[in-house]
Amino acid sequence: MPARPCPAYNENVNASAILNADLHCHSVVSDGTLTPEALAQRAKANGVELWALTDHDEVGGVQRAAQAAAAAQLPFLSGVEISVTFAGQTVHIVGLGFDAQDERLVQGLRATRGGRGERAQEMAEQLRQVGIDGAYEGALKYVGNPELISRTHFARFLVEVGVCADTPEVFRRFLTEGKPGFVPHRWANLRDAVHWIGDAGGIAVVAHPARYAFTANEEYALFTEFKAHGGRGVEVVTGSHSPSEYVKYADLAREFGLVASRGSDFHSPDESHTDLGALPWLPGQLTPVWELLETRIH
Numbered sequence: 001m002p003a004r005p006c007p008a009y010n011e012n013v014n015a016s017a018i019l020n021a022d023l024h025c026h027s028v029v030s031d032g033t034l035t036p037e038a039l040a041q042r043a044k045a046n047g048v049e050l051w052a053l054t055d056h057d058e059v060g061g062v063q064r065a066a067q068a069a070a071a072a073q074l075p076f077l078s079g080v081e082i083s084v085t086f087a088g089q090t091v092h093i094v095g096l097g098f099d100a101q102d103e104r105l106v107q108g109l110r111a112t113r114g115g116r117g118e119r120a121q122e123m124a125e126q127l128r129q130v131g132i133d134g135a136y137e138g139a140l141k142y143v144g145n146p147e148l149i150s151r152t153h154f155a156r157f158l159v160e161v162g163v164c165a166d167t168p169e170v171f172r173r174f175l176t177e178g179k180p181g182f183v184p185h186r187w188a189n190l191r192d193a194v195h196w197i198g199d200a201g202g203i204a205v206v207a208h209p210a211r212y213a214f215t216a217n218e219e220y221a222l223f224t225e226f227k228a229h230g231g232r233g234v235e236v237v238t239g240s241h242s243p244s245e246y247v248k249y250a251d252l253a254r255e256f257g258l259v260a261s262r263g264s265d266f267h268s269p270d271e272s273h274t275d276l277g278a279l280p281w282l283p284g285q286l287t288p289v290w291e292l293l294e295t296r297i298h
Protein backbone atom coordinates (compact mmCIF):
# COMPACT_ATOMS: atom_id res chain seq x y z
CA MET A 1 0.00 0.00 0.00
CA PRO A 2 1.46 3.41 -0.94
CA ALA A 3 2.23 5.99 1.73
CA ARG A 4 -0.41 8.70 1.95
CA PRO A 5 0.66 12.34 2.13
CA CYS A 6 -0.04 14.30 5.31
CA PRO A 7 -1.13 17.71 4.07
CA ALA A 8 0.09 20.56 6.26
CA TYR A 9 -2.82 22.97 6.76
CA ASN A 10 -0.86 25.31 8.96
CA GLU A 11 2.30 27.06 7.76
CA ASN A 12 3.76 27.59 11.22
CA VAL A 13 4.45 23.97 12.03
CA ASN A 14 7.42 23.31 14.36
CA ALA A 15 10.20 21.32 12.70
CA SER A 16 9.91 18.67 15.43
CA ALA A 17 6.19 18.28 14.69
CA ILE A 18 6.89 17.21 11.09
CA LEU A 19 6.94 13.53 11.95
CA ASN A 20 4.47 10.94 10.76
CA ALA A 21 3.76 9.70 14.28
CA ASP A 22 0.67 7.53 14.78
CA LEU A 23 0.21 7.03 18.52
CA HIS A 24 -3.30 5.56 18.72
CA CYS A 25 -4.64 2.31 17.22
CA HIS A 26 -6.19 -1.04 18.18
CA SER A 27 -5.38 -4.70 17.54
CA VAL A 28 -7.28 -7.97 18.09
CA VAL A 29 -6.05 -7.76 21.69
CA SER A 30 -8.89 -5.23 22.16
CA ASP A 31 -11.41 -4.22 19.48
CA GLY A 32 -9.29 -3.96 16.34
CA THR A 33 -9.40 -6.59 13.59
CA LEU A 34 -5.65 -6.83 12.77
CA THR A 35 -2.91 -8.53 14.79
CA PRO A 36 -0.16 -6.39 16.35
CA GLU A 37 2.20 -7.79 13.69
CA ALA A 38 -0.11 -6.85 10.79
CA LEU A 39 -0.54 -3.35 12.25
CA ALA A 40 3.24 -2.87 12.48
CA GLN A 41 3.59 -3.83 8.82
CA ARG A 42 0.70 -1.64 7.74
CA ALA A 43 2.09 1.33 9.70
CA LYS A 44 5.50 0.88 8.06
CA ALA A 45 3.97 0.54 4.58
CA ASN A 46 1.91 3.70 5.15
CA GLY A 47 5.01 5.73 6.03
CA VAL A 48 4.53 5.94 9.79
CA GLU A 49 7.78 7.08 11.44
CA LEU A 50 6.84 6.55 15.10
CA TRP A 51 4.15 4.09 16.17
CA ALA A 52 2.30 3.05 19.34
CA LEU A 53 -0.29 0.31 19.83
CA THR A 54 -2.95 1.54 22.29
CA ASP A 55 -5.36 -1.31 23.00
CA HIS A 56 -8.26 -0.60 25.35
CA ASP A 57 -7.48 -1.42 29.03
CA GLU A 58 -4.84 -3.99 28.04
CA VAL A 59 -1.10 -4.13 27.35
CA GLY A 60 -1.09 -7.80 26.26
CA GLY A 61 -0.17 -6.88 22.68
CA VAL A 62 2.64 -4.44 23.45
CA GLN A 63 5.49 -6.98 23.46
CA ARG A 64 4.38 -8.48 20.14
CA ALA A 65 3.99 -5.02 18.63
CA ALA A 66 7.45 -3.97 19.86
CA GLN A 67 9.06 -7.04 18.27
CA ALA A 68 7.22 -6.58 14.98
CA ALA A 69 8.10 -2.87 14.92
CA ALA A 70 11.78 -3.66 15.56
CA ALA A 71 11.75 -6.20 12.72
CA ALA A 72 10.26 -3.53 10.42
CA GLN A 73 12.74 -0.87 11.66
CA LEU A 74 9.80 1.19 12.86
CA PRO A 75 10.42 3.32 15.99
CA PHE A 76 7.91 2.24 18.66
CA LEU A 77 6.41 3.42 21.98
CA SER A 78 4.41 1.26 24.40
CA GLY A 79 0.78 2.35 24.58
CA VAL A 80 -2.64 1.79 26.13
CA GLU A 81 -6.07 3.52 26.11
CA ILE A 82 -7.65 3.43 29.57
CA SER A 83 -11.43 3.74 30.07
CA VAL A 84 -12.20 6.27 32.81
CA THR A 85 -15.47 7.55 34.29
CA PHE A 86 -15.49 11.32 34.80
CA ALA A 87 -18.56 13.45 35.58
CA GLY A 88 -20.79 10.50 34.70
CA GLN A 89 -19.29 9.97 31.26
CA THR A 90 -16.65 7.71 29.75
CA VAL A 91 -13.34 9.43 28.95
CA HIS A 92 -10.38 7.69 27.33
CA ILE A 93 -6.84 8.33 28.58
CA VAL A 94 -3.99 7.21 26.32
CA GLY A 95 -0.72 6.25 28.01
CA LEU A 96 2.53 6.32 26.04
CA GLY A 97 6.11 5.23 26.71
CA PHE A 98 5.57 3.41 30.04
CA ASP A 99 7.06 0.16 31.32
CA ALA A 100 4.46 -2.39 30.20
CA GLN A 101 5.55 -4.81 32.95
CA ASP A 102 4.79 -2.31 35.74
CA GLU A 103 2.83 -4.27 38.35
CA ARG A 104 0.44 -1.49 39.46
CA LEU A 105 -0.39 -0.58 35.87
CA VAL A 106 -1.02 -4.21 34.92
CA GLN A 107 -3.20 -4.73 38.04
CA GLY A 108 -5.10 -1.51 37.45
CA LEU A 109 -5.85 -2.48 33.85
CA ARG A 110 -7.01 -5.94 34.99
CA ALA A 111 -9.42 -4.31 37.45
CA THR A 112 -10.63 -1.90 34.75
CA ARG A 113 -11.37 -4.82 32.38
CA GLY A 114 -13.27 -6.73 35.09
CA GLY A 115 -17.02 -6.48 34.68
CA ARG A 116 -16.97 -6.38 30.87
CA GLY A 117 -18.35 -9.94 30.70
CA GLU A 118 -21.39 -9.19 32.87
CA ARG A 119 -21.96 -5.90 31.11
CA ALA A 120 -21.97 -7.75 27.78
CA GLN A 121 -24.59 -10.22 29.08
CA GLU A 122 -26.79 -7.28 30.10
CA MET A 123 -26.30 -5.62 26.72
CA ALA A 124 -27.41 -8.84 25.01
CA GLU A 125 -30.46 -9.05 27.30
CA GLN A 126 -31.52 -5.53 26.32
CA LEU A 127 -31.08 -6.36 22.65
CA ARG A 128 -33.17 -9.50 23.14
CA GLN A 129 -35.96 -7.31 24.49
CA VAL A 130 -36.06 -5.43 21.19
CA GLY A 131 -36.12 -8.66 19.19
CA ILE A 132 -32.41 -9.26 18.54
CA ASP A 133 -31.47 -12.73 19.75
CA GLY A 134 -28.04 -14.29 20.22
CA ALA A 135 -26.10 -11.02 20.49
CA TYR A 136 -23.75 -12.22 23.25
CA GLU A 137 -22.69 -15.34 21.33
CA GLY A 138 -22.65 -13.32 18.10
CA ALA A 139 -20.37 -10.65 19.56
CA LEU A 140 -18.08 -13.29 21.12
CA LYS A 141 -17.23 -14.62 17.65
CA TYR A 142 -15.40 -11.34 16.99
CA VAL A 143 -13.56 -11.24 20.32
CA GLY A 144 -9.81 -11.90 20.19
CA ASN A 145 -9.30 -11.50 23.95
CA PRO A 146 -12.02 -13.02 26.18
CA GLU A 147 -11.43 -10.33 28.84
CA LEU A 148 -12.12 -7.60 26.38
CA ILE A 149 -15.60 -7.93 24.95
CA SER A 150 -16.62 -4.40 23.91
CA ARG A 151 -19.40 -2.52 22.17
CA THR A 152 -17.39 -2.73 18.94
CA HIS A 153 -17.83 -6.54 18.93
CA PHE A 154 -21.60 -6.13 19.32
CA ALA A 155 -21.53 -3.57 16.50
CA ARG A 156 -19.85 -6.11 14.19
CA PHE A 157 -22.53 -8.68 15.03
CA LEU A 158 -25.37 -6.19 14.36
CA VAL A 159 -23.87 -5.40 10.95
CA GLU A 160 -23.30 -9.10 10.18
CA VAL A 161 -26.95 -10.02 10.80
CA GLY A 162 -28.20 -7.03 8.79
CA VAL A 163 -29.81 -5.09 11.66
CA CYS A 164 -27.60 -2.13 10.67
CA ALA A 165 -25.71 -1.28 7.48
CA ASP A 166 -22.49 -0.18 9.18
CA THR A 167 -20.89 0.64 12.55
CA PRO A 168 -21.85 4.34 12.61
CA GLU A 169 -25.50 3.30 12.19
CA VAL A 170 -25.12 0.85 15.10
CA PHE A 171 -23.92 3.64 17.40
CA ARG A 172 -26.76 5.92 16.24
CA ARG A 173 -29.49 3.34 16.92
CA PHE A 174 -28.04 1.07 19.63
CA LEU A 175 -25.42 0.75 22.41
CA THR A 176 -25.34 4.45 23.33
CA GLU A 177 -27.11 6.35 26.11
CA GLY A 178 -30.89 6.10 25.80
CA LYS A 179 -30.71 3.40 23.09
CA PRO A 180 -31.22 -0.39 23.37
CA GLY A 181 -28.07 -2.24 24.48
CA PHE A 182 -26.58 0.62 26.51
CA VAL A 183 -25.41 -0.53 29.92
CA PRO A 184 -23.78 2.19 32.03
CA HIS A 185 -20.46 1.06 33.43
CA ARG A 186 -18.11 2.40 36.08
CA TRP A 187 -14.58 2.42 34.68
CA ALA A 188 -11.33 3.53 36.38
CA ASN A 189 -11.15 6.95 37.99
CA LEU A 190 -9.14 9.71 36.35
CA ARG A 191 -6.61 10.03 39.16
CA ASP A 192 -5.79 6.31 39.19
CA ALA A 193 -5.42 6.06 35.41
CA VAL A 194 -3.09 9.07 35.21
CA HIS A 195 -1.03 7.74 38.15
CA TRP A 196 -0.73 4.19 36.75
CA ILE A 197 0.71 5.63 33.52
CA GLY A 198 2.95 8.25 35.15
CA ASP A 199 4.27 5.92 37.87
CA ALA A 200 5.21 3.42 35.14
CA GLY A 201 7.34 6.12 33.50
CA GLY A 202 4.86 7.11 30.76
CA ILE A 203 2.95 10.19 29.63
CA ALA A 204 -0.85 10.41 30.03
CA VAL A 205 -2.80 12.01 27.18
CA VAL A 206 -6.54 12.86 26.93
CA ALA A 207 -7.78 10.90 23.89
CA HIS A 208 -10.09 12.44 21.21
CA PRO A 209 -11.36 15.27 23.48
CA ALA A 210 -13.96 16.48 20.96
CA ARG A 211 -15.86 13.18 21.26
CA TYR A 212 -17.18 13.78 24.80
CA ALA A 213 -20.55 15.40 25.43
CA PHE A 214 -19.28 17.71 28.17
CA THR A 215 -20.41 21.25 28.86
CA ALA A 216 -17.63 23.87 28.68
CA ASN A 217 -17.44 23.82 32.49
CA GLU A 218 -17.15 20.04 32.64
CA GLU A 219 -14.46 20.06 29.97
CA TYR A 220 -12.53 22.72 31.89
CA ALA A 221 -12.84 20.57 35.04
CA LEU A 222 -11.61 17.50 33.15
CA PHE A 223 -8.43 19.22 31.96
CA THR A 224 -7.85 20.99 35.28
CA GLU A 225 -8.08 17.72 37.24
CA PHE A 226 -6.13 15.79 34.59
CA LYS A 227 -3.26 18.27 34.93
CA ALA A 228 -3.46 18.33 38.72
CA HIS A 229 -3.04 14.52 38.77
CA GLY A 230 0.05 14.76 36.54
CA GLY A 231 -1.49 14.39 33.06
CA ARG A 232 0.74 15.96 30.40
CA GLY A 233 -0.85 15.70 26.94
CA VAL A 234 -3.89 15.97 24.69
CA GLU A 235 -4.67 14.38 21.32
CA VAL A 236 -5.03 17.29 18.96
CA VAL A 237 -4.94 15.49 15.61
CA THR A 238 -6.93 12.25 15.65
CA GLY A 239 -9.10 10.33 13.19
CA SER A 240 -12.40 11.57 14.63
CA HIS A 241 -11.50 15.29 14.84
CA SER A 242 -12.48 17.86 12.21
CA PRO A 243 -10.07 20.65 11.19
CA SER A 244 -11.91 23.13 13.46
CA GLU A 245 -11.49 20.66 16.32
CA TYR A 246 -7.72 20.49 15.63
CA VAL A 247 -7.66 24.26 16.09
CA LYS A 248 -9.82 24.18 19.23
CA TYR A 249 -7.65 21.57 20.96
CA ALA A 250 -4.39 23.14 19.79
CA ASP A 251 -5.57 26.29 21.61
CA LEU A 252 -6.53 24.22 24.64
CA ALA A 253 -3.10 22.51 24.69
CA ARG A 254 -1.43 25.94 24.76
CA GLU A 255 -3.84 27.26 27.42
CA PHE A 256 -3.24 24.27 29.73
CA GLY A 257 0.45 23.87 28.91
CA LEU A 258 -0.06 20.35 27.55
CA VAL A 259 1.97 18.59 24.86
CA ALA A 260 0.15 17.48 21.72
CA SER A 261 -0.37 13.97 20.36
CA ARG A 262 -1.38 12.62 16.97
CA GLY A 263 -3.05 9.26 16.28
CA SER A 264 -5.50 7.74 13.81
CA ASP A 265 -7.48 5.53 16.28
CA PHE A 266 -7.39 2.92 13.50
CA HIS A 267 -9.43 -0.22 14.28
CA SER A 268 -9.98 -2.02 10.97
CA PRO A 269 -9.46 -1.62 7.21
CA ASP A 270 -13.22 -2.23 6.77
CA GLU A 271 -14.43 0.21 9.44
CA SER A 272 -11.93 3.03 9.98
CA HIS A 273 -12.01 5.96 7.62
CA THR A 274 -8.59 7.19 8.78
CA ASP A 275 -5.82 4.72 8.00
CA LEU A 276 -2.59 4.41 9.99
CA GLY A 277 -0.39 7.42 9.29
CA ALA A 278 -3.00 9.25 7.19
CA LEU A 279 -3.37 12.39 9.31
CA PRO A 280 -2.42 16.06 8.94
CA TRP A 281 0.62 17.38 10.80
CA LEU A 282 0.18 18.81 14.27
CA PRO A 283 -0.70 22.51 14.09
CA GLY A 284 2.00 25.09 14.85
CA GLN A 285 3.31 26.30 18.21
CA LEU A 286 2.72 23.02 19.98
CA THR A 287 5.20 20.71 21.67
CA PRO A 288 4.76 17.20 20.26
CA VAL A 289 4.42 14.48 22.91
CA TRP A 290 7.37 12.62 21.35
CA GLU A 291 9.73 15.41 22.50
CA LEU A 292 9.14 14.11 26.06
CA LEU A 293 9.56 10.47 25.09
CA GLU A 294 12.87 10.33 23.22
CA THR A 295 14.45 7.94 25.72
CA ARG A 296 11.39 5.67 25.62
CA ILE A 297 11.42 5.00 21.88
CA HIS A 298 12.60 1.53 20.83
Ligand code: AMP
Nearest residue numbers: 031056083149150151152167168171267
Ligand atom coordinates in the same frame (compact mmCIF):
# COMPACT_ATOMS: atom_id res chain seq x y z
P1 AMP B 1 -16.60 -0.03 25.13
O1 AMP B 1 -15.20 0.12 25.65
O2 AMP B 1 -17.09 -1.45 25.20
O3 AMP B 1 -17.58 0.95 25.73
O4 AMP B 1 -16.55 0.27 23.55
C1 AMP B 1 -16.05 1.51 23.11
C2 AMP B 1 -15.64 1.38 21.65
O5 AMP B 1 -16.79 1.42 20.82
C3 AMP B 1 -14.78 2.55 21.20
O6 AMP B 1 -13.43 2.33 21.51
C4 AMP B 1 -15.01 2.52 19.71
O7 AMP B 1 -14.17 1.55 19.12
C5 AMP B 1 -16.44 2.07 19.61
N1 AMP B 1 -17.36 3.22 19.44
C6 AMP B 1 -17.96 3.94 20.40
N2 AMP B 1 -18.74 4.90 19.86
C7 AMP B 1 -18.61 4.78 18.53
C8 AMP B 1 -19.16 5.47 17.39
N3 AMP B 1 -20.01 6.49 17.55
N4 AMP B 1 -18.79 5.05 16.17
C9 AMP B 1 -17.94 4.01 16.00
N5 AMP B 1 -17.39 3.34 17.01
C10 AMP B 1 -17.73 3.71 18.26
Ligand code: MN
Nearest residue numbers: 026031056152
Ligand atom coordinates in the same frame (compact mmCIF):
# COMPACT_ATOMS: atom_id res chain seq x y z
MN1 MN C 1 -12.31 0.97 20.23
Ligand code: MN
Nearest residue numbers: 081092207208
Ligand atom coordinates in the same frame (compact mmCIF):
# COMPACT_ATOMS: atom_id res chain seq x y z
MN1 MN D 1 -11.31 5.96 22.47
Ligand code: MN
Nearest residue numbers: 024026081265
Ligand atom coordinates in the same frame (compact mmCIF):
# COMPACT_ATOMS: atom_id res chain seq x y z
MN1 MN E 1 -9.08 4.22 20.54
